[in-house]
Amino acid sequence: MPVSRRTLLKASAVVAGSGLIGGLAARIGAAATAPDVLEARFADASIAADGVTKKIMTYGHEGMPPVLRAHKGKPFAMRLLNSLDEPTTVHWHGVRVPNAMDGVPELTQPYVYSGDTFDYAFTPPDAGTFWYHPHCNTLTQMGRGMTGLLIVENPADPVFDADIPINLRDWRLGKAGEFIAPFKPRDAARTGTYGTVRTANWQREPRYDAPAGGLVRLRLAVTDVTRIYTLNMEGADSRIVAIDGNPIPAPFAVDHYDFGPGQRLDVIVRMPDGEGATVTLSNARGNNPWVIATLRSVGPSLKRDLRDVKALEPNPVAEADLDNATEIPLELTATAENTASPSICGSIGYTFWAINRIPWPGDTPDPIAPLAEMKLGKSYIFNLSNRTPHTHPIHLHGMSFRVLNSNKRAVLSHMTDTMLLLPDEQVQVALVADNPGDWVMHCHIIEHQKTGMTAYVRVV
Numbered sequence: 280m281p282v283s284r285r286t287l288l289k290a291s292a293v294v295a296g297s298g299l300i301g302g303l304a305a306r307i308g309a310a311a312t313a314p315d316v317l318e319a320r321f322a323d324a325s326i327a328a329d330g331v332t333k334k335i336m337t338y339g340h341e342g343m344p345p346v347l348r349a350h351k352g353k354p355f356a357m358r359l360l361n362s363l364d365e366p367t368t369v370h371w372h373g374v375r376v377p378n379a380m381d382g383v384p385e386l387t388q389p390y391v392y393s394g395d396t397f398d399y400a401f402t403p404p405d406a407g408t409f410w411y412h413p414h415c416n417t418l419t420q421m422g423r424g425m426t427g428l429l430i431v432e433n434p435a436d437p438v439f440d441a442d443i444p445i446n447l448r449d450w451r452l453g454k455a456g457e458f459i460a461p462f463k464p465r466d467a468a469r470t471g472t473y474g475t476v477r478t479a480n481w482q483r484e485p486r487y488d489a490p491a492g493g494l495v496r497l498r499l500a501v502t503d504v505t506r507i508y509t510l511n512m513e514g515a516d517s518r519i520v521a522i523d524g525n526p527i528p529a530p531f532a533v534d535h536y537d538f539g540p541g542q543r544l545d546v547i548v549r550m551p552d553g554e555g556a557t558v559t560l561s562n563a564r565g566n567n568p569w570v571i572a573t574l575r576s577v578g579p580s581l582k583r584d585l586r587d588v589k590a591l592e593p594n595p596v597a598e599a600d601l602d603n604a605t606e607i608p609l610e611l612t613a614t615a616e617n618t619a620s621p622s623i624c625g626s627i628g629y630t631f632w633a634i635n636r637i638p639w640p641g642d643t644p645d646p647i648a649p650l651a652e653m654k655l656g657k658s659y660i661f662n663l664s665n666r667t668p669h670t671h672p673i674h675l676h677g678m679s680f681r682v683l684n685s686n687k688r689a690v691l692s693h694m695t696d697t698m699l700l701l702p703d704e705q706v707q708v709a710l711v712a713d714n715p716g717d718w719v720m721h722c723h724i725i726e727h728q729k730t731g732m733t734a735y736v737r738v739v
């Protein structure tokens with residue numbers, strides 16, 4: 280819970296004790312239904328080894344944005360209070376919300392200006408690991424800290440001995456901990472610009488204690504603006520049980536699993552029996568693997584068994600009718616380099632990328648036509664084709680889709696909201712257009728998104 284919730288409760292207690300009889304019942308009634316407040320604000324924090332990083336952008340008052348918890352099928356409400364000095368919004372990544380709650384300026388809601396509030400309210404249909412972030416000036420706002428986890432709980436979930444959310448991200452900091460230029464144009468036109476300081480839950484190589492012989496549910500989310508991870512684990516048996524919030528039918532061990540910006544993994548770890556034994560989570564991508572975090576066994580062994588874990592309940596996502604689905608081509612390309620016009624939600628000044636030949640940065644008052652108009656309730660197949668030599672995590676708002684096949688590899692046929700497309704890969708994904716509205720679709724490498732790799736579909 281953000282601290283502001285407690286502040287609100289305190290405030291209502293003051294009203295109750297102040298002897299203002301007139302309207303007291305109404306005030307108490309209002310307090311009982313007042314939403315929690317998520318304050319977007321500036322803060323200072325120690326991220327780099329030396330020095331304090333000033334003007335971090337975050338939510339809440341506890342350093343890292345709070346891990347929010349919602350419940351499957353139960354109403355969730357959150358009031359965004361903007362204490363930044365620029366407009367912002369909140370997007371609930373992966374949650375199938377009504378269009379007006381999706382957080383995309385111009386397309387789904389007004390900008391939330393400095394000092395203003397916006398009430399988000401929705402009932403999450405799916406349980407799992409999700410996250411939240413702004414959809415305005417995102418390279419800066421997300422790059423400077425505004426990325427948090429949202430866990431949607433299900434009372435039917437199996438019980439674990441520990442539940443550890445891990446927010447994976449980097450920071451572009453100089454030697455004294457100061458923010459440096461958020462990107463290099465040369466890199467934006469390639470893989471994206473990497474951070475200089477790598478963190479898990481805003482810490483470098485944090486260690487978490489967990490019961491020896493116990494079962495831990497790790498909830499990993501890549502909230503970084505650029506980095507793709509190859510996740511590896513040593514020292515314990517593990518099972519990936521859900522990908523991007525959706526349970527998978529055949530869990531498998533963590534062994535060099537690739538996942539990128541926007542994506543999540545739920546991993547069950549069976550802690551070693553010996554007190555003090557450690558489990559190491561690392562990023563094995565590139566030439567220099569490095570430690571993300573470690574887990575340490577504490578106490579006498581609980582002697583649990585990975586096979587005791589009952590399967591997670593599947594989310595109620597409609598299955599596409601493949602025999603009657605309409606195909607939609609979706610081609611990712613580089614585009615002629617160009618300058619981009621300024622926008623209320625920030626522009627990084629360049630155009631490098633396009634979807635179906637149209638470069639569009641999104642989050643702008645300057646709309647383009649939808650990439651496709653889809654009929655409510657009908658099935659569609661997106662033919663995603665990556666005509667670039669880079670990997671792109673492609674994210675669709677508002678609806679989940681099933682991965683069908685790839686021309687390059689055997690794919691897990693899982694349900695997701697963000698698909699990692701390999702260089703020159705062609706992938707088919709299927710969905711039912713069951714959520715009305717305009718939904719953006721973009722690469723989640725934010726420099727790619729903001730330099731043209733964005734489009735939207737319309738469901739009517």
Ligand code: C2O
Pocket residue numbers: 370372412414541674676719721723
């Ligand atoms: Cu996390 Cu538009 O997305």
Ligand code: CU
Pocket residue numbers: 670671672722723724727728732
């Ligand atoms: Cu990309």
